C-alpha cells in the first residue's frame with residue numbers, strides 16, 4: 001500500500017479565512033447526482049509518471065498531495081483507450097490495468113473524500129507514436145511521426161467501443177468521472193475539421209457528419225458508465241488553426257455532446273500545430289476565458305475554462321465575470337501543490353506561482369523526460385525528494401541571493417537550519433532581476449515575491465548590500481558555507497571590445513548605457529534573444545494587454561472567424577531599430593531555445609525584421625562598426641552599438657579564497673557551472689542540496 005506518511009502533516013483541515021475574498025472560487029457546484037466542493041480544478045497534464053517505473057504509486061502521492069490541499073477536482077494525465085491511441089503501454093483497456101489505477105483513486109479519496117478525480121481519455125490519433133496510428137484520413141500532422149492509417153467503418157466502430165470500454169474500466173477503478181479530449185489535433189478533433197477529415201462517407205463532408213464521431217463516442221461512453229458519473233468533453237473552443245472550427249460549429253458540437261450525455265464542457269484553445277502561443281509566459285493571464293464565457297451563454301451546462309490562470313485572484317475574477325463555472329489550473333498545481341489551501345487561508349503571497357516558462361514541464365514532455373517544475377523541483381518527484389526536519393540544526397551562510405541561493409536558503413531554513421543569506425546587491429533575485437525586465441517575462445517577478453515572503457516566513461536572516469569575503473565568513477564561524485555567487489558575463493577576445501560602441505547586456509537591460517538605432521548583438525543564446533526582444537519592443541508588453549496580444553498574433557476574439565485567427569499578417573509593433581542577432585555556430589539561430597517556446601521568440605523577432613545570422617566570425621570593432629566574416633565573406637556592420645551576450649563564466653573567487661583558508665564550502669548554481677546554466681538547473685541543484693544538508 002501507499003506510504004501516506006509521505007503526505008506529511010498537511011492533513012490538517014483548511015482554515016477558510018479567505019472565503020469572502022474568493023467567494024466564487026470556494027462556492028460548491030451541484031451537478032445533481034454529485035457536488036464539487038469548490039471551483040478549483042487541477043487540469044490534465046501528462047507528467048511521464050503514467051509510463052514511469054512505479055508510476056501508479058508515484059502518481060498516487062503526487063495527486064494526493066494536491067487533493068489534501070484543497071483542490072475541488074483533479075483530472076489525470078491522458079490515458080489512451082488502446083495501443084494505437086498512443087503507441088505506449090500506459091493504456092487502459094483491461095481489468096488488470098484498471099486495478100493499478102486503484103492506487104491513485106484510493107490515495108486521492110483518502111486524502112479528502114470530497115475531492116473528485118476524473119481520468120482523461122486521450123486518443124492521440126495522428127499524433128500517436130506508432131506506425132499503427134489511426135485517423136479519419138491519411139493526413140500526416142506537421143508534428144506527428146507517422147502518416148496515420150485511414151479508419152474504415154470497422155475501425156471506427158472499434159475506436160468508439162474502446163472509448164466506452166476504457167470509461168467503464170475507469171469507473172470500476174474508482175474514478176468519479178472521465179474527461180474525453182476532443183481537441184488539440186488528437187483523434188476526435190481530426191474528425192471535426194476538413195483539413196484532416198477528407199472523407200466522403202457518413203463520417204466526413206458536412207459538419208453534421210464530421211461531428212458524428214465525437215457524438216457517438218459520448219453516447220456510447222454514457223451508456224457504458226450509467227447516469228451518475230461525471231462526463232466531461234474537452235472542446236476546441238478556439239483552435240487557432242487557419243481553416244479550423246467556426247464559432248457556430250463549436251456551438252453546434254457543444255449542444256450535440258451535451259444532448260448525448262456530457263455533464264461539463266471544458267474549453268481548450270489549442271491545436272498543437274497552430275502558430276499562436278496559448279500558454280507561454282508571453283500570453284496574458286486569462287487571455288482566452290472570454291471565449292468560454294460566450295460559449296457558456298449558449299450551452300447551459302457547467303463550463304471549465306483554462307490557460308494562464310495562475311493565481312486565485314485571476315481565477316476569482318474569471319468566475320465573477322461569468323466566463324466559466326470552474327477554473328482549471330494545471331501547471332500552477334505543479335508549481336505549488338498548496339495553491340488552493342494558501343488561497344483559502346489568505347496566504348496567497350506564499351504561493352509559488354507558475355511563471356509559464358514551460359522549461360521543466362512541457363519542454364520535458366515533448367522531449368520524453370519526466371515532468372517537473374522550474375520553481376518547484378519536487379513536482380513529480382514527491383517520493384524521492386523530501387524536506388524532512390533536520391535533527392542537527394546548523395548555522396549556514398549562503399552567499400548570493402540569486403535563484404540558487406534563494407532556493408537553498410529557504411529550503412534549508414524550512415528544515416530547521418539557521419540560515420544567513422548574504423547579497424551584494426540592494427535586492428534579492430540575481431539575474432532574475434534582469435529577466436523580469438524583458439517584455440513578456442513580467443511573471444518572473446512572482447518568483448521573487450515568493451522568495452521574499454519565504455525568507456520572512458522561514459526566518460532566514462537576509463543581509464542585503466553585503467558583499468562578503470572569506471575573512472568575514474571565517475570570523476562568524478559558520479558550520480557550512482554555500483557559495484551561490486553566480487556568474488559574470490564573458491568578455492570575448494575581439495579586437496576593439498573596449499570601444500565605446502560596446503555595451504554589456506546588463507547595462508543594456510538596466511538602461512545604464514544608451515543603445516543606438518542600428519545594433520549588432522554578439523551571441524544568440526537565451527539572453528541574446530531577450531536583448532533583441534527588449535530593444536525592438538515598442539509600447540505596452542503584449543503579456544499585459546489582451547488586445548495587443550491578439551493583434552500581434554492575428555487572433556479575432558470578437559468575431560471568432562474559423563479557428564479564431566484572421567489569417568492576415570499580424571500587426572507587430574516595433575521600436576524601428578535595425579538589429580542583427582549573431583552567433584558563430586553554423587546552426588539555425590535559436591535552435592537551442594526551449595522546445596515549446598523557442599518558435600515564438602524566433603517568430604516575434606522575424607516579424608519585427610531582426611536579422612538572424614549564423615556562421616559569423618567577429619574580426620574587430622572600431623568607429624566604422626563591427627567587422628566580420630560571415631560564411632567566409634568579409635562584411636562590415638556599420639552599427640551604432642554592439643551588445644555583448646556571449647555567455648558567462650562562473651564567479652568563484654570567494655570559493656577559492658575559502659578553500660585557501662581551509663573553510664568547507666559547497667558550490668551551487670552558476671558559481672558551480674556556468675555552461676548551459678539556467679534557473680531550472682540552479683534551483684534544482686540548490687533544493688536537492690538543501691534537502692540533505
Ligand code: FAD
Nearest residue numbers: 400402403404424430431435467468485486669670678679
Ligand atoms: P545569479 O542569478 O547570478 O545570482 C548570484 C547572486 O550572487 C547575485 O545576486 C550577486 O549579486 C550575488 N553575489 C555575487 N558575489 C557575492 C558576494 N561575494 N557576496 C554577496 N553576494 C554576492 N533562466 C531561465 O531558466 N529561464 C529564463 O527565461 C531566463 N531568462 C533570463 C533572462 C535574462 C535577461 C538573464 C540575464 C538571465 C536569464 N536566465 C533565465 C538565467 C537565470 O537567471 C540564471 O541561470 C540564474 O539566475 C542563475 O542563478 P544563480 O543563483 O546561480 O546566479
Ligand code: NAP
Nearest residue numbers: 492523524525526527528583584585645646647676677678
Ligand atoms: P548561451 O545560451 O550559452 O548563449 C551564449 C551565446 O554566446 C551563444 O550564442 C554562443 O554562440 C555565444 N558565445 C559563446 N562564447 C562566445 C565567445 N567567446 N565569443 C562570441 N560569442 C560567444 O548563454 P546566454 O544567452 O548568456 O544565457 C545564459 C543562460 O540563461 C542560458 O543557459 C539560457 O538557458 C538561460 N536563459 C534562458 C532563457 C529562456 O528563455 N529559457 C532566456 C535567457 C537565458 P556561438 O558560440 O555560436 O557564437
Ligand code: SF4
Nearest residue numbers: 354357358361373374
Ligand atoms: Fe509553470 Fe515553468 Fe513550473 Fe512549468 S516549469 S509549471 S511553466 S513554472
